[in-house]
Amino acid sequence: MNRYRVAVIAGDGVGKEVIHAGKRVLEAAARCDGGFALDWEDLPWGSAHYLATGRMMPDDGLTLLRASDAIYLGAVGWPDIPDHITLWGLLLPIRQRFDLYANLRPVKLLPGVPCPLVGKEPADIDMLCVRENSEGEYSGAGGRVHLGFGHEVAIQTDVFTRTGIEKVVRHAFHQARRRRGHLTSITKSNASPFAFVLWDEVVGAVAADYPDVRVDKMLVDAAAARFITAPETFDVVVASNLFGDILTDIGAVIQGSMGLAASANINPDGGYPGLFEPVHGSAPDIAGNGIANPIGAIWAGALMLEHLGEPSAAAAALDAIAQVLATSDVRTRDLGGSASTEEVTCAIISALE
Numbered sequence: 001m002n003r004y005r006v007a008v009i010a011g012d013g014v015g016k017e018v019i020h021a022g023k024r025v026l027e028a029a030a031r032c033d034g035g036f037a038l039d040w041e042d043l044p045w046g047s048a049h050y051l052a053t054g055r056m057m058p059d060d061g062l063t064l065l066r067a068s069d070a071i072y073l074g075a076v077g078w079p080d081i082p083d084h085i086t087l088w089g090l091l092l093p094i095r096q097r098f099d100l101y102a103n104l105r106p107v108k109l110l111p112g113v114p115c116p117l118v119g120k121e122p123a124d125i126d127m128l129c130v131r132e133n134s135e136g137e138y139s140g141a142g143g144r145v146h147l148g149f150g151h152e153v154a155i156q157t158d159v160f161t162r163t164g165i166e167k168v169v170r171h172a173f174h175q176a177r178r179r180r181g182h183l184t185s186i187t188k189s190n191a192s193p194f195a196f197v198l199w200d201e202v203v204g205a206v207a208a209d210y211p212d213v214r215v216d217k218m219l220v221d222a223a224a225a226r227f228i229t230a231p232e233t234f235d236v237v238v239a240s241n242l243f244g245d246i247l248t249d250i251g252a253v254i255q256g257s258m259g260l261a262a263s264a265n266i267n268p269d270g271g272y273p274g275l276f277e278p279v280h281g282s283a284p285d286i287a288g289n290g291i292a293n294p295i296g297a298i299w300a301g302a303l304m305l306e307h308l309g310e311p312s313a314a315a316a317a318l319d320a321i322a323q324v325l326a327t328s329d330v331r332t333r334d335l336g337g338s339a340s341t342e343e344v345t346c347a348i349i350s351a352l353e
Contacts, residue, residue, distance in 0.1 A: 002036040004308050007068040007273070009057075009090070011046040013282030014292035015074020021294035021345040022072070022301040025320075028349045029305065029313040036310055041068065047078035047086060047282075056089030062097050070304050071275040074297065075282035088140070091275075096134050098272035100265040101164060102171045103133035103244065104303065105279070107231075107251035110260075111326035114336055117228065117254055124232040125255055128179065130172040131244025133265055135164045136195075138241040160195040160240070165202045171268050172238035173210040182235035184216045186223045186243050199240070224250060252279065257334040259293025262300035266307060276304040290340045293332040295321055298348060320352035 010019040023040060030036055043064070045057040056076070058064075065071055071094065077086045094100070109115050109125035117125075139159035146152045169185070176183040185203045189196035200217060207215050218226070220243045226233060227250045239247060252261035258280040266274040278296030286292060298321060305314035324330055330347040331337030339347075 002309070003039055004036065004069040005039050005041060005067070006304070007065050007071045008040050008042045009045050009071065010042070010074040011076045011090075011282065012048070012078045012086075013075055013284045013287035014280070015046070015076070015282055017287070017290065017292050017341050018278060018294045018297035019072060019074040021341055022297035024345060025294075025298045025317060025348055025352065026301045026305065028352050029302075029317045032316060032353060033310065033313040036308075036313070045090060046076055047081050050081055050086070050089065056086060062093065065094065065273060066098075068273045070273050070308060072301065072304060073275055073277040075278070075280070077282045079284055092138065092140070094275055095265055096140075098275075099134055099267050099269075100272065100275060101132065101134040101167050102264075102266050102268055103131040104175075104264040104266065105129040105131065105244075105248040105251065106262060106299070106303075107248070107255050109255050110322050113256040113260070113325055115254065115256060117231070120231065120254070127231065127234040127251065128175055128236050129244060129248045129251060130168060130175060130236060130238045131248060132164065132168040132238075132240050133244075134241075135159050135161060136241035138245075158195055160198060162198065162202060165199050166206060167269075169199075169203055169206050169238055170209075172236055173206055173213055174268075176213045176236040177210060180235040181212055182214045182216070183210075184218055184223070184234055184237050186218055186220050186237060186239035186247065188220050188243070190219060196240075203238075220247070223247060227251060227254060248279070257293060259296055259332060259334045260299065261296050262298075262303055264300070264303040264307060274304065274307050276300040276307070290342060291333055292341050293334050294341050294345050295348075298345075316352060317348075320348045323351045324348050 010016040050056045076090050107127045109122045137158045141157040141159050142155045144154045187196035187199050189200050252258045261279045263279050264276050278300050302314040302317040324347045330339045
């Protein structure tokens with residue numbers, strides 16, 4: 001039997017609630033499969049840890065995480081702490097130091113889920129967004145001088161490397177080949193003649209190795225509009241860190257709710273544990289009420305199982321989610337229902353078993 005060591009950072013707010021739900025569903029998937037087990041290592045890092053110690057995670061946090069097979073993260077962020085501190089104190093260092101350069105965000109409308117776009121059905125919204133995840137606009141290069149004076153200056157520098165672009169673009173082509181054979185590359189190369197012209201050149205060069213994949217190039221403003229007007233025209237979307245961040249949140253909304261949004265942060269080359277998380281945030285306004293949607297966390301857990309090499313169990317978990325949504329009215333408030341986190345979780349486990 002395969003055993004996987006999973007570091008769990010439930011984090012803040014509803015993160016604790018949805019990760020607890022996700023762990024239960026993944027354990028049920030492991031029992032039903034019978035071929036693997038999950039060994040959880042719960043780590044109490046996040047905003048409470050920061051308020052107690054001045055750090056989002058301990059000094060040796062990355063060393064501890066490196067020993068894991070995967071990282072399961074709930075949410076990071078709390079009103080008492082500026083967002084740039086919580087983000088740069090935990091999530092972004094993991095992505096960058098472990099070179100988790102590919103952020104995978106499935107955007108899929110499930111049967112039974114109301115779509116905010118008029119006339120769109122599940123067949124119309126089924127894409128995979130591949131976001132560059134370790135450099136670009138979120139590289140962290142820059143600084144501020146003359147703080148507090150009227151002539152204060154802030155410089156934020158985007159960092160794009162040919163190597164970094166090629167790695168994520170090549171992975172996106174690989175994903176397109178596995179799906180419907182269509183890749184859309186998103187840039188702003190008309191207004192950014194250095195970084196994104198380089199991006200376009202790399203896409204063109206890599207495309208020669210994938211003659212079976214149809215390639216479209218689109219500016220980010222046009223892409224944002226088309227996500228709303230014609231989502232059925234997308235299969236695999238590849239974009240920079242910032243553009244991918246924005247477009248995938250649009251994707252989450254058109255698939256029905258931020259509560260459904262799941263992501264995988266991976267290094268396809270291996271060598272580091274991937275990080276898997278829902279992307280709805282800590283939602284402090286509803287934390288502790290037992291009404292958070294656990295599906296994004298469960299979906300992220302399914303992505304983790306697939307990455308670990310357990311595709312059958314991953315598919316079973318996703319099928320259970322789809323079955324509950326398609327055949328019952330058990331759903332949380334963000335999906336128009338009244339069920340609690342616990343009720344949705346139990347329904348998915350029952351469907352799985």
